[in-house]
Amino acid sequence: MKIHPASPLRLLILSLFLILILAACASTTSAPAASDNESTAAPAAPPAQSAPATDALPEFCGDASQLAAELHFFNWADYMDEDIMAQFEEACGVKVTQDIYSSNEDLIAKLQAGNSGYDLVIPSDYAVQILINADLLHPLDMANIPNVANIDPNLMGMYYDPENVYSIPYQWGTTGIAYNVTAYPDGVDSWAAIFDPAQVCEQKGFASMLDDERESIGATLKYLGYSYNDTDPDHQAQARDTLLAQKECLAGYNSDNYNQTLASEEVMIAHAWSGGTALARSENENVKFVIPKEGGTIWMDNMTIPADAPNIYTAEIFINYLLSPEIGAQLSNYTYYFTPNLAAQPLLDPDYHALLESGGMLVDDAVRARLEWIKRDESSIIFSDTWTAVKAR
Amino acid sequence: MTQRRKALLAFLLGPGAGWLLLFFLLPGALVIVYSILTRKDGGGVLWIVDFSSYVKLFSPTDGAVINDFMVIFARSLWWAALTSFVCLLIGYPLAYFIALQPAHVRSTYLFLVLIPFWTNFLVRTYAWKFILNNNGLLNTLLQDWGFERIAIINTPTAVLIGLVYGSLPFMVLPLYASIEKLDFDLVEAAQDLGANYLGVFRRIILPLTAPGIGAGIVLVFIPVTGQYIVPTILGGGKVAMLGNLLAQQFGPALNWPFGSAISVIFMLLLMSAVVFYLRSENRDGEAGL
């Protein structure tokens, strides 16, 4: 009985060649990125100097002799326009590479492990506080970031970094209810629309909540008249029961693509972030947003530099670049979230601004007054237990 | 054992064992150690021994002795069992069919089974959501043909479809490896002796392919218990599974010791099941040859 020992082996080898050829083609179109990958764990990495020797660099590129060859950016998904990074590279000769994370805790875990290699990270409000307490952030040298003056003073000095030693606002937003006017012609003004079983069950299977323990339990607490950060066991128990009563009529818990489900009318009412709702509205103008009368959350993502970042000066220059009016506007036009940059606001895309306005997403003083920050401390752990109970039963 | 054989054994076993020891057991031991340490606010651990994680795992929640964590465990095991069963139902005949094909065609079939899984898992799951959505492909077609919409998304059925879909190759491959080795002369001999096909299947084929069935069940059951993407996307995240619980503890809850404790207990449970499976296999294994 003659077997063919060579053929599967040959197959493997052939496939290897094929893939290597394809990979080589891909790498020639993205050569700078390829060299990053190959040399990440090798000690002989490219030196940090080698900035372009030309004196013709624009002023915003800072001191060319201190610029690094590359900048490692760790950010949320779709939170940075690739064009902005390309523009910076073209002007200043610094290659900006971006990696993605999808939760603050993932970011915290990576920074705590140390030696992450990132120069610029974008934690949310409470995460900044955690990182500061753990000594994981590098103070910012504001002498390199004069554009910080463009930031709205009302958004500086937040509770997690009162002197803005470590952080500068990046984008911010709110959390409330997104709804479809065809199902709610008179609009929505209270959390009851989604928590009162009588009301939400009218949209049975077409309602969703965020899959986020702090936001969802917090919203329930707000509906019940308490604070987003209330850790009293009795109040938590009430919140749990409310959520369990609502669960039956929900389509589900969705933090990932509620903008899609809203736009495609797979869902008619959703607990949502303002940016996602704006995205949904840009695809389907029946989608509107409201911060209910009981209140909602305000949150802010911030630019910070890890304590062990290899290219601190370059990171500060890049931060300064992002704070310029044109780039600030370009950024928000892309992300659909709010810019903290006052100088950028006049430069925002007018259609985008109109969309926010007609969609009920803009924040005036009245709205601002009923927004709350989500805060964490040791007692916050009760939220996890409540959430486990809601999901388990 | 001769010196030569000892050297051969060392050569065969050494590299794999070394790799596992360094990059799997050591980190794993870290987890066991973490489970008896104290939670550090903001993630990570404080090096102070503390068994409260284990206490919490077995304490009643809201007066219920069967606490939420046990419910989630049990549910995950149930889903794993159900998925394994359905995968076996579909996968065994498929593997059998492939093994019956001429030799040069078999690997094509195997590749065809695997190719869908070389697209991204998340994308495939969202493709199913796209099909099963209330306004998805299935319902759009049904409505066009004058039928009512069926609400299949965000139900246990959708979750089962997703889980089976994601596990099928892990059942088919080991089954195929086992069935392929079957000596069909034995089958013919039995039939010549008068056995009907059912008898042949029950008394010859099934026992001889039992190792493949066992391996397939192990490769499906265990990963499914830790699954959380499919229940989240196709089930609406309404039902927490073990994977969700772990992701929550290592994530938003920033409670590494508790997450580690859950992992330790979970792995102990599964290990005992595996040990049981191995013991029973060793006893019947010889008869198969």
Next chain:
Amino acid sequence: MNERQTPGNRFLRWGKRLLWANMIFSFLFLYLPIVILVAFSFNDSKLGARWVGFTTQWYVSMAQSEAILTAMENSLIVAFVSTIIATILGTMTAMAMERFRFPFQRTYDGILYLPVIIPDIVMAVSLLAFFSLLLGGANDLLGLSGNAALRPGLVTVIIAHVAFNISFVAIVVRTSLGELDPGLEEAAQDLGANEWTTFRRVTLPLIMPGILGGALLAFTLSLDDFVITFFTTGPGGTTLPIEVFGRIRRAISPEINAISTVMLLVSMILVIVSQLVQRRTVALSSSPVKESQ
């Protein structure tokens, strides 16, 4: 086989029909989402279940996105390298477990199952902690810092993937080995072959299906891994699952379908090539091959 109309043969015919029916149903089931995926990668609309029009714009924008190309390249490199290493180590381990007896073998058997049992996120977090200790210590020892410091990256990802794939390969190969008649190998050795020759000419060809199966499994697992990869990678080490996971939040844009379709095409090319290779090998050998072996 005679064509007697015995109950057995009627079962046989129905059995064969059922097998065919199940096979067709299985492949329809397996490929339905894939067909949809591919079809809608050409759809001229960002969402909705309706076909709007044909366009290749998503492929264009995908090909222009450096992030996607880098991610694809990284995924393939990691999958290939880790599969090759894991297959070799896994097969060696399987041989050791099935052809030798040594103390604590049962214990090691159990240990081999651990990577299969352990939840992804636990392994991910433990490796994150472990690598940080390891690399941090190495950096201190060698005095490296800043851009020259050792950091997590594709190498640590590959190490992690091999670590969990060894077990999967070993399980599948052992299934194949376990059913092999050791008499064949004994006969070869009695005839004077040493261990290596026996392995190369008797064992290896016979367990090739198992090895191939194990390798395919390892490749698939590596390509699709998200959690472990995320926690063990470093700057510039984004793989496709991580990239897709990030993008899917904003929009399940057809771009993602386009990426998946391209990966699919690559796999299909592999299949066609392998088929051609195998046909040639079959044609070249003139000895008859037993039908069902």
